[in-house]
Amino acid sequence: MQPDLSALATTLGADHDGYLLDADGTDSTQRYLSGFGAPDPFVTCYTPDGVHLLVSGLEYGRAKKEARAATVSRLSAYDYRDRVGELGRETGRGVVVADFLADHGVESVLVPGRFPLGTADGLREAGVTVEVDEADAVAEIRAVKTPEEIDHVRRAQRANERAMAAAESLLESATVVEGVLHHDGDALTSEAVRREIELTLLEEGCALDETIVACGADAADPHDRGSGPLRADEPIVIDIFPRDTETRYHADMTRTFLKGEPSATLREWFDLTDEARRAALDAVEPGVTGATVHDAVCDVYEDAGLPTLRSDPDAETGFIHSTGHGVGLDVHELPRIAPDGAELEPRNVITIEPGLYDPDVGGVRIEDLVVVTEDGYENLTEYPVELVV
Amino acid sequence: MQPDLSALATTLGADHDGYLLDADGTDSTQRYLSGFGAPDPFVTCYTPDGVHLLVSGLEYGRAKKEARAATVSRLSAYDYRDRVGELGRETGRGVVVADFLADHGVESVLVPGRFPLGTADGLREAGVTVEVDEADAVAEIRAVKTPEEIDHVRRAQRANERAMAAAESLLESATVVEGVLHHDGDALTSEAVRREIELTLLEEGCALDETIVACGADAADPHDRGSGPLRADEPIVIDIFPRDTETRYHADMTRTFLKGEPSATLREWFDLTDEARRAALDAVEPGVTGATVHDAVCDVYEDAGLPTLRSDPDAETGFIHSTGHGVGLDVHELPRIAPDGAELEPRNVITIEPGLYDPDVGGVRIEDLVVVTEDGYENLTEYPVELVV
Numbered sequence: 001m002q003p004d005l006s007a008l009a010t011t012l013g014a015d016h017d018g019y020l021l022d023a024d025g026t027d028s029t030q031r032y033l034s035g036f037g038a039p040d041p042f043v044t045c046y047t048p049d050g051v052h053l054l055v056s057g058l059e060y061g062r063a064k065k066e067a068r069a070a071t072v073s074r075l076s077a078y079d080y081r082d083r084v085g086e087l088g089r090e091t092g093r094g095v096v097v098a099d100f101l102a103d104h105g106v107e108s109v110l111v112p113g114r115f116p117l118g119t120a121d122g123l124r125e126a127g128v129t130v131e132v133d134e135a136d137a138v139a140e141i142r143a144v145k146t147p148e149e150i151d152h153v154r155r156a157q158r159a160n161e162r163a164m165a166a167a168e169s170l171l172e173s174a175t176v177v178e179g180v181l182h183h184d185g186d187a188l189t190s191e192a193v194r195r196e197i198e199l200t201l202l203e204e205g206c207a208l209d210e211t212i213v214a215c216g217a218d219a220a221d222p223h224d225r226g227s228g229p230l231r232a233d234e235p236i237v238i239d240i241f242p243r244d245t246e247t248r249y250h251a252d253m254t255r256t257f258l259k260g261e262p263s264a265t266l267r268e269w270f271d272l273t274d275e276a277r278r279a280a281l282d283a284v285e286p287g288v289t290g291a292t293v294h295d296a297v298c299d300v301y302e303d304a305g306l307p308t309l310r311s312d313p314d315a316e317t318g319f320i321h322s323t324g325h326g327v328g329l330d331v332h333e334l335p336r337i338a339p340d341g342a343e344l345e346p347r348n349v350i351t352i353e354p355g356l357y358d359p360d361v362g363g364v365r366i367e368d369l370v371v372v373t374e375d376g377y378e379n380l381t382e383y384p385v386e387l388v389v
Numbered sequence: 390m391q392p393d394l395s396a397l398a399t400t401l402g403a404d405h406d407g408y409l410l411d412a413d414g415t416d417s418t419q420r421y422l423s424g425f426g427a428p429d430p431f432v433t434c435y436t437p438d439g440v441h442l443l444v445s446g447l448e449y450g451r452a453k454k455e456a457r458a459a460t461v462s463r464l465s466a467y468d469y470r471d472r473v474g475e476l477g478r479e480t481g482r483g484v485v486v487a488d489f490l491a492d493h494g495v496e497s498v499l500v501p502g503r504f505p506l507g508t509a510d511g512l513r514e515a516g517v518t519v520e521v522d523e524a525d526a527v528a529e530i531r532a533v534k535t536p537e538e539i540d541h542v543r544r545a546q547r548a549n550e551r552a553m554a555a556a557e558s559l560l561e562s563a564t565v566v567e568g569v570l571h572h573d574g575d576a577l578t579s580e581a582v583r584r585e586i587e588l589t590l591l592e593e594g595c596a597l598d599e600t601i602v603a604c605g606a607d608a609a610d611p612h613d614r615g616s617g618p619l620r621a622d623e624p625i626v627i628d629i630f631p632r633d634t635e636t637r638y639h640a641d642m643t644r645t646f647l648k649g650e651p652s653a654t655l656r657e658w659f660d661l662t663d664e665a666r667r668a669a670l671d672a673v674e675p676g677v678t679g680a681t682v683h684d685a686v687c688d689v690y691e692d693a694g695l696p697t698l699r700s701d702p703d704a705e706t707g708f709i710h711s712t713g714h715g716v717g718l719d720v721h722e723l724p725r726i727a728p729d730g731a732e733l734e735p736r737n738v739i740t741i742e743p744g745l746y747d748p749d750v751g752g753v754r755i756e757d758l759v760v761v762t763e764d765g766y767e768n769l770t771e772y773p774v775e776l777v778v
Contacts, residue, residue, distance in 0.1 A: 039612075061610060062612060090502040113478065116503040118523075134480070199591065223427075
């Protein structure tokens, strides 16, 4: 199923003839518009007539076969090598792209904010109008998934759950020696749990992006990956966001586990965070903004007397991040479930991930992955929410 | 050991006060200059006084601890959220970065060619001079490694060799049934060999970037990853380029294997390619250009009557790529061992990878990874060159 790009024609309007990308295949917007991936940057121009690619000779054959493109051209057809030799790498590229655009009747383009300045300056020198698309139209289109894309995310999430189960089972079967988790006679470390997750994901056909297995004070920093021996009676945050290597779509899920006895504060934090998760989920439906869903989480925490970035923009403990984000070709994409989050639409795929952090207590985060439906949401996450293993 | 950034001060000269980056931690230039990685874009400005970072509140604590920076500032200190709300995401970011630069006395910056246009336009509107550095000064600096960086590459290459050995051993122990390699009763596929490589690399602490295991006609396309059952009497190109997850440095190596009997043509191609490899290595020393090393490979192939891109720029069979490239934080970086390759310097880390391709014959490629020394090179590759397994 092809993505519906008609909104892009509307975005172009009367002022622009094309939507231009110059990026390699790791750029998800490039992959989405072109249906193609290559290790080196290549050029894609969307016009209402179709999508046109400009690639190196090395990629030409594969691009003809694989890309969702009306036409594929080669850099050598525009004397790329000579012009880069004469004008320099950046300006030369700009001039070549300008000629390619002229061949498709394009004189004025919109580009994403992260379009490369070198190419843009070269294009402008060659008389092409280049304007940044502040609205990031392709990101908006990507935020609404086709049923096929939702299936891709679902498949990645099944793999994710197997990896989470493998990790939980390691914690569960661990023994505690002097406050430290042990497995097969050795201290069980963040690194060992991460390895188990990675091996499981590999078996499931998923790539190994970063994984968080963070215990105690490490877990109090939402971006700390965690390291060293895992300790009993402390929260262990496990956040896994695999990418299916075939489809390139992601999943995302977090659970917090504890071996031993949680303190009264930790137990309260866990229960509050689960309550916040459920409050946010209850708010999810088309037409509701990401901001409103985020507010549902802040309400729960603030009612319990805990700080949030809403109550104190400089807060360094408490709920110090957004509630969630879209998931697809990128693990972080639109829509935002945050103070500036716009209205949700059916077939948005989003995370709901409230959490609390304090170096003196540790961290607690619970994250589900859901798809917005016509009248609410479907939770793609099939994994229990239990603190103590 | 810190990289030597003094050449950057020279590049700035009298016309520019700073070298500016706006990229996330997957961008190697960003990681190199800042000594920091984050999942979302952040700003690094090199000035002759030191390196200054501008990051989100979420990354602030970690950046203070980990970055190679004289100062770290927070977006919130510049009212980022309000200004993006008012001016839009791109222009708002540009205005905030302009204020950050002003605080460091910076009015004119050089940026890499792939610097984001949105930020650049915002900066220019705010009166900051933004010019593309056509010479890509940081890439030039990155091309000369410190001894510590060379050790990182060496370590990744040891892991690479273990992965190659695991793959070769699978081929060696395979049986041949009706022309197809079998293992444990099943057809042995590209995918299965790739999985074995990935598992080995994972055990070695390396990340799983793409890997090529391409047989027969697949192998005739240098960028085809390969798929399906492996066949006897056909060449199998295995190209592995792992990244050490701790240091983020890469290795790169290719070998071509064959189970069964090579045709006379294949045997000739393999021997020629090994001769081309040795000819290129013989040419490697400081002061010699990448172009000269590349010519050494073309000479061998053309003397044998085979097409190269030097003899025919439109060639689709024969030697249809460059001889090599630098390897470091990126798997493809400077210097180029290609028609436009500049003079080699001591402590360049480069690949030498001649190859021949024809859909009717298959592909042959042999790739070593070497470091340029004061008087020649050291081959970092400790792996035999043998066609038949």
